[in-house]
Amino acid sequence: MxxxxxxxxxxxxxxxxxxxxxxxxxxxxxxxxxxxxxxxxxxxxxxxxxxxxxxxxxxxxxxxxxxxxxxxxxxxxxxxxxxxxxxxxxxxxxxxxxxxxxxxxxxxxxxxxxxxxxxxxxxxxxxxxxxxxxxxxxxxxxxLAASDATGDLGLSGSGASQDTLSEQALQHAERWLKNCCDSHATCSDEKTMADMWYPTRLLYIDSAKDERYRVRLIHTAQERPTGNYFTLSHTWGRLQFKQLTRDTILEFTRGIPLSDLPTTFYEAIFVTKRLGVQHLWIDSLCIMQDKDDLSDWSHEASLMHKVYSHSHCNISASVSVDGSQGLSRKRDPAKLYRPRVSLNMDGFDTDVDGEYLNHELSDNWLWENRVTGNHLNKRGWVFQERLLAPRILHFSHDQVFWECRETRACEVYPGGHHSLRRADCPIAKFKSYFRGGTLTELSTSHSATDLEPYNKEDYHNLWRRMVESYSSTQLTNPLDKLVALSGVAKVVSTFLGATYVAGMWRETLAEDLCWSNPVHVTTETTWSYSSLYRAPTWSWASTDYSVVFLRAQDTRFTLDVKDVCVQYGTNDTTGLVAGGWIDVAGPLGPITLSLKKGQDNLPGHVLWRIDIDKTCTEPQPDFIVMLNVRTSDSRRFEHDNVAGRLFFMPCATRRGMGSNFGMNALVLRVVEPDGGIFERVGMAYALRVGGLGDGQNPRVPTDVDEEIKARLPCLRYENGIHTIRII
Incomplete structure (x- = not known):
């Protein structure tokens, strides 16, 4: 209505x-x-x-x-x-x-x-x-065609289910799964039993004659499964429940009492069995959770890309904040429909001007609001699970949604709908490239005939878009920042043959370094730097905030990356990082930072700006700074300003109107002047930097006298270019 x-x-x-x-x-x-x-x-x-x-x-x-x-x-x-x-x-x-x-x-x-x-x-x-x-x-x-022009379509009517875990909802899930396996060229992955990969442990679901389920833990190396397995994505929350540990492993292999399981686990077992599968993987029941021994957890975390990519389907408890809330949600089926309206065509310059024609109205944001925006899909670990799983059943607020490489559907649109395909572009595109546990050289983005040629630059751009999406998710443990994305990194690294360095790629570091945190600072924002080291300051993984990368179109990336070194916390080079540095070369200039009020119509907002050293020979453009760590404390950089510890190195330019250029630059703080060692403080941007310089490049606003340039802290200085180390 x-x-x-x-x-x-x-x-x-x-x-x-x-x-x-x-x-x-x-x-x-x-x-x-x-x-x-x-x-x-x-x-x-x-x-x-x-x-x-x-x-x-x-x-x-x-x-x-x-x-x-x-x-x-x-x-x-x-x-x-x-x-x-x-x-x-x-x-x-x-x-x-x-x-x-x-x-x-x-x-x-x-x-x-x-x-x-x-x-x-x-x-x-x-x-x-x-x-x-x-x-x-x-x-x-x-x-709508004339034959389809009467009445709204939806779940209302006789027999409409009042619950997202009803038989009617699961019949949709059963049809989606069968149709995907039988007819989706991009989703099918024919495997023999010899080719099947299984996680270290799985839950085996058996049913007794009284239809009650018996669940036990199996070690797949000792008890080889047959057939497929499902996985579960869920939020742990604060709920206390029995987990796999040294003390419970023997009990679990004999049998797990269903009364000991949270509602979400029990209902996931029910769905798995109902859809004809006997094995289920749940993290807390299949990975050892002993706090004093993380060896099993570390080993299993390195296999997450295989656990999800080799699963048959992933069950997503999308709206539950902990295991007590389950998959099931009560609903009013009368509110789940596809509305139709007689649209006035007058004034639209069509061949039916002045007439009223029936149209079906659909919400273009349905997927964002009911899938992407759900509590679970804002979690960092789940981002990777969703990318790698070939098929997903999202149990949302009021209906079940289906996602595979070829189709997105829901109970209201069981055959799919164009509005569902428009959302989550990075996720949808990655899934279209990802097949059989590896990336492919052809994308079947939304149909088997819509092929796109393989291009390495496309994959690097796609990686940056995925990082942008991932960076806005939440992690309970900040140390998981890189670990929770390591499965996707392994897949991309294997396909591209590229070297992974703390969330970036050695082959495209000049572009990858140009990330920023473009969110406004208010007068209430306080300095909050994580005390837990997880990445060098030049990596996006060092910040707790969402990031964006510069778009490569019409942009010239000017940093010359000389060398890079990363020390890892484990043998997994896509996981924990213990330290690292990068040597870059470019023109360096001294600056100070100052805090200024935002526009009059942004009450309470403040902006950090660059004050280029007064010895500069060119007019000062207006550089706004996006800090790695937000703060509105005007005293935050007072000591650094007085001590002359802040610097600026251009990293990208864009041709503007006339003789103007847009410019981005790294904002740096020197930590060891004699060694030329810096840390990244943020990213600065200016929309107007005047002067054509040599006719191709803009004059650098930090163009101070040669005598001053030669005295600036660096590893090397030659012909106006400083080589520095950023940690």
Whole structure:
């Protein structure tokens, strides 16, 4: 169903505000007038407003246009004419809480998008085009054939299940699994019994005549399994439960009382058996958990890429915060449907202008909201599990979702849907390359005929996108930062023949070093540096925050990587790191750091900026700094500034308008001046660095006198280039 406001947009074109010409024909409308109206519409069951309210209610209070835009500027780089300034925006004065855009696809007259935005409507003063707002809902409208144009589709009706662990839900899972194994060329992996790989230990599920399950632990080297095995992804939480240890291993091999197992484990056993499989792998029951002896854990952690990639299917307890909450969720099937609406075609310049045609509306964010955004999929270890598992059953809030290399589906869209494929691009792309435990040289991204040629640069870019996604996940133990991604690193390293160095690749270090933490610092942000060493400061793995990498397009990476050394905590070169350094060469210059207030419309926000040494010969560009570790304490760098310990080394440039360049640079603190040893403090960026220099490269803003250059701390200095070591 739809509320009257949404029907006013879709059918009556009410409260129309602005229209603009672009590749798509777009109409803009006022939507709900205030927060209360939106909330009431969501509570009444409006399909659109339920999604919008869920997003709006989770927005940070100070989330404004300029904050979003500045993050994008840092992430992607920016043309000079898109740089915000203080007076470019003017408010129209309308009092709508949300706004709607109805857009026709540029080449398909049968496909529309409905976008809902939150915030005040703005116009650029010069171009009179709509400014950016916060997108809080995006929906597809696909035209229906006349024969399909009546009634909503979904789970409602006689026999509709009230539970995500019902027989109806598991029948969907059974069909997805069978169809994937029988007909998906990209998912099939024919193996003989001799080819089958099994984890060190598995749970064997047997059923007695009374249909109760008997579960025991087997050692696969001694008791060779037959057939496939499932795995379970779950959150441990704070729940105390019986685990595999020296004291319990004998008991587990004889049989595990089901009453001793958390609800999630019991229900995962039920699903495994129901889908015709007799073996299940659960970390806490198949890996020794003794705190005083981590040898088994370390060995098994190095095999995680095999455990998940060789599994038949992974069961994901997506919304449970611990084992007591299980897979099952109660639901109202009447709310699970595919809504249809008669769309007003007037004004869209189509061959049916002025008519009303039936369309099916779908939520483009369904996958993000119900799979990616779930509690479990925000966990660091699960990120890798999801990448490597060939098939996954996600038990979500109100329905079961299916994910394999070729299809994403759910109970509402059992045959799949285009809106489900649009999300999680790095994960979806990796899974399309990953087959039979290894990467392939051809991608079948969404169909068996959509082939992409193998390109090493594509894989390195894909790795960076995956790290960006992974860096925003959470880890209980910060020391697991690299360990929890080591399985994926092994797969990529084997395929590319590349050398893995603390989360990066030796062959592309000049690009990989250009990461940053582009999140605003507020006056409440305090310095919080992890006391647990897990990576050198030049690695993204050294920070607790989400990171982004510079996009390579139109970017020239200028660092010359001379040498690199990493000391490992174990024999696994993709796991724990005990130390490391990198030698890089480039022009070095002295700086100081200062804290300044953000824009007037970002109350409470502050920015760290670079003050280039006053002996510089060129005008000072405006460099904003993204610190490895966030802080709003203006005294944090006082001592370093006075002692002259802060420096700047350009690492990337982008050609801008006219003679201007965009520039990124490493911000460094010297820790051993005599040895030329530094640590990375952050990344700086400037959108305008003037001067063409030699005609190809910009003049370096740190271009101080030759006498000063020669005295700067370094390993070597020659012809304006300093070689330094970063630890």
């Amino acid at each position: 739809f509320c009257d406001v949404c029907l006013g947009v879709l059918q009556r074109h009410e409260n129309r505000q602005i229209e603009r010409q672009s590749e798509q024909r777009t109409m803009s409308f006022g939507h709900h007038r205030n927060r209360s109206d939106l909330m009431l519409a969501a509570e009444s069951g409006c399909y659109v407003c339920v999604v919008v309210w869920r997003t709006v209610s989770e927005l940070p209070p100070a989330f404004l246009y300029t904050e979003k835009m500045e993050e994008e500027l840092i992430r992607h780089g920016c043309k000079q004419d898109t740089l915000p300034n203080e007076d470019i925006l003017v408010n129209l004065g309308d009092n709508c809480y949300t706004h709607a855009e109805l857009c026709r696809h540029r080449s398909r007259s049968d496909y529309f998008e409905l976008r809902i935005r939150y915030g005040q409507w703005n116009l650029h003063r010069t171009t009179r085009t709509p400014g950016e707002q916060v997108l809080v809902g995006q929906f597809s409208l696909s035209r």
